[in-house]
Amino acid sequence: RICMLTTRHSPLDDRIFYKEAVSLKRVSSEIKIIAPYCRSRQIVNGIEIWGLPPEAKSQCFLWSNLYQKALRAKADVYHCHEPDSLLVGILVKNRQKAKLIYDCHEYHPEIFARRFPEKLQPFVGVVAYWAERLLCKKAVYVITVCQELAEKFRRWGNRVQLVENYAIRWPDKGFSLSISRTDLGIRPEESVGVFVGGMYRERGIYQMMDAIRILRGWGRKVKLLLVGPGVKGFLESAKAYAQAKGIAQGVVFTGKVAFTEIPSYLAMADFGLVMDYPERRKLNTVAVKVFEYMQAGLPIVASDLPANRRIIQTEQCGVLTDPLRPEKIAEAVALVLKKPDLGPKMGRRGREAFLRKYNWDQAEKRLLAVYRDL
Template sequence: MKICHLTSVHSAMDTRILIKECQSLQKAGHEVVYIVPNAEDSVQFGVQIKGVSSTASNRLKRMVNTTSLVYEEAIRQDADVYHFHDSELIPIGLKLKSKGKKVIYDVHEDLPEQILSKQWIPGPLRRSVAIGARSLEKYASKRFDAVVTATPYINERFKTYNDNSLTIHNYPLLQELMNGNVQSEQADSIKDSDKKRVVYLGGIYLLRGIKEMIQSVERVNDKHNVEFRLGGSFAPASLENEVKKMSGWKHVNFLGFLNRQQVKDELSQANAGLVLLHPEPRFVVSYPIKLFEYMSAGLPVIASNFPLWEDIVRENECGICVDPNNIEEIAKAIESILNNPEKAVEMGRNGRKAVENRYNWEKESERLIELYERIS
């Protein structure tokens, strides 16, 4: 088949879309095109990247202008199956369906729940907008050939709209984060040195616990020499200046945006990985990719004590769960890992073993390929 993946929001090198889904379908023998805004035409991992030039300067312009450009290019590609990744492309998906095309909606986030916490939407309007979004997804999903969801929680809603709805978890690739390109001897010497490292790599937001992480590392430094390795981009940009004024910033090594190779290197040299999202409704039922990436790299995790996450961490004995708003509890968890290096190594091995046995993309990709065979 000729398969076309569409986005108006994500990047050309998006891990879930390009590196996992598109590449898996290409390896299964399909011709795969990925349409993405403001990217150069190229071939990556055997997938054709087709860029559309967008000058949209805000969300509204993107939702109108960029989506139109994506649709025009989609029509030019004349694919057999269209697989889109953004809720703002739902009208485009319906247009493609009206032309007799096979269409798959890939739901990365619970849109109605997400809207309820969007600061750019006026508070009094959020509930009405969320209800409208839910109605649109229900109407459209009944007409699409399939719906792919990132979590079982999201799938519970969509399977009531479309029988051909299934969860494809965003688990890590088995070999991607194992060891990195840092020699194991070098990584071990770093971990055994007086200065310890805890790491967070990902989107840097208030709700993802950036202030609590900085404060906990500051507290741990009363007893240990600990560096907080922070990688990613701040949102909003003003948050960077805000957190740099915190007294604990002196213990932070801000790395900025990291490519995948740099992510490997950082994880291979760290003593523990932090994933401390606040207890927002959409986070509590999520499967955070960072948790599984830390596990894949053989790194002990310190994670929010949401029931879903606790089940994973405790069952696999791969880390410690804490109240993400409790600085003292987070600090004690970091200290526990630093004070018990043999136990930390065991946690890391347990996490890696769990990824090898269950939480890996290779198993998920089989289900994605089966879905395409089913709707063809």
Template sequence: MKNIVHITSVHKRNDIRIFLKECVTLAQGGYNVTLVVADGLGDENKSGVRILDAGMPAKGRLGRMLGTTRAVYRCAKKIDADLYHFHDPELIPVGVKLKRVRPSARVVFDSHENYADDIEDKPYIRPVLRPIIAGMYRMYERMAVKRLDAVVAATPSIRAHFERLGVTALDVNNFPFQQEFTTPAVGSDKKYDVAYIGAISEVRGVSQLVEALPTGNSKTLIMAGSIADPNFESRLKSSEGWAQVKFVGQVDRAAIKDLLSSARVAAVTFLPAANHIESQPNKMFEYMSAGLPVIASNFPLWKEIIEGNNCGICVDPLSPQEISRAVDSLVSDPTLASSMGENGRQAVLTKYNWDSEGRKLITFYAHILEGQK
């Protein structure tokens, strides 16, 4: 049985993509899987995966990038693995080092984002420094990933980016499990008009979504997630539309299912940042899986998914008025909303689901491990 080690210095041990999807799927596929984390919660065995805790994460971003990365490296190096699979860009030096000290092992980088584009939108980096830091990251990534065996990418566009660098890459999309969410009936008995789930920030278009609530027909929004920026939180909660928001904070997967069943439509109206245009938000597909019609940003890829499957309406995310009109059109026409919701659910059942992506990952592992001594 091949030994596989997944490594993260940032994500939680129960991260949906890393643990619940990739690690559990690989364990079910016959691999001996260990997940190395740094959260101070101790070691455990869960769902066939051994979780090793490298200790409490260091404080601050710099501390994490220096201290926590060293801690997870030391923990991972103790395991004689056939394949190391790491999940954070700050772990690229760790991956390169593992390849050097364990030359017979395969080393894979799981790129969840286009990180250079993401850096250019980081609010905690001074605007004048963002392109400089992004450029430095691009240069380092280009050199370092060629020393690894492969890249697993969260979207086709990220995969294409690494293929242009001459790196073996596969997109393993972050699609939902086929049957995780129940199918709510879209009708007049719903408590809320709109649902939003996920990180709550300016760049995710939450301000415009809240502004849309009192525009046109008055609407209610159920919102779940965390707000990292206290200044943004203050501005958001002082806006006119906030009175029509039910904010429940961070919730677990079971609560998400209940939350989605209480809404008529769902929204994912990210602003047109560089890292969003070709992204594939997990929440978009979870909304579809739950049978909810989706109000989405009018990016070309998103239009291909949403309008191509006739499962929602794409809008200008910068326009509260356009968002409002889209929501009103679906809330006022339950038959159309129900039809679009069912179209989205069927698209997930047949195409956008983790079952197919998990099989891709298993096949990819078999391929890159083939011939290993």
């Protein structure tokens, strides 16, 4: 019996549900996910979801609720996705015989420190670093998504397995979606750049919009398709920015869409955009959207960061640029669109590389190996 614990993610998070939980059905007939959710209990694809109140009055209330439900789950393995859910897992482990897995797919100390005033961030980061180090000693395995994190946990003496956040292979026939470019106000002659994922300032959304404004100023018929939700208030701010800059007609916001609809939105595009700012936590991790763009056969215009560089230069599937300079982003997009055969060639190379090695089927083998080794 496997029970996943998370305090920060939706139970239907792409990695937690669609990748890991679905894959773990191969080794377990009983899988539960306890997470903040709008329903108290639901079964999806044979996986049981136990919801925590998403708007908990306090963090202590959330932890208490998680602890009580985790005890009731009576699992053999508790698979924890954050340091605080790992702490809850440790408390449960002390009450019953169970094994703990810590699945670290974020730079948690850095993320936690950013909630505090800038002067306090170094101190808070150090405290969070040591807290994570102490907690993860109780896990029989640490799973992570990139080599830098894997090396950190190996230095701490943990057994570590790298399970990259590669994209799931879509059905050969794709997913049906009753929407078209015309429905989104995209004309046949317009080239479309797409961004998929959660939106906030450090994802380079404003720079992308400015790049589209520059391209349209150069006479390029191009539109930006932004697919996904924003953090609180961000979409409203981004729409107001587009209006103020006079490019509202050149930007389409879809809001949150179902996981199964993403391939159809990518099918409308001519190139994919990944403009993460050069923050430390972004330097060595590759956004899952890179692999989704590769699967869709789209050329990629991405931030020139080490992790992106390793894949995009190696596979020759896109162009790297400075994510903080809209004119450089515009030049990179213009390069991809300039020669009719360049973008499609990059897209084909990316898709071939995805099918060969950057898909979830490959990462799944390493996840299942962890559970078979318990």
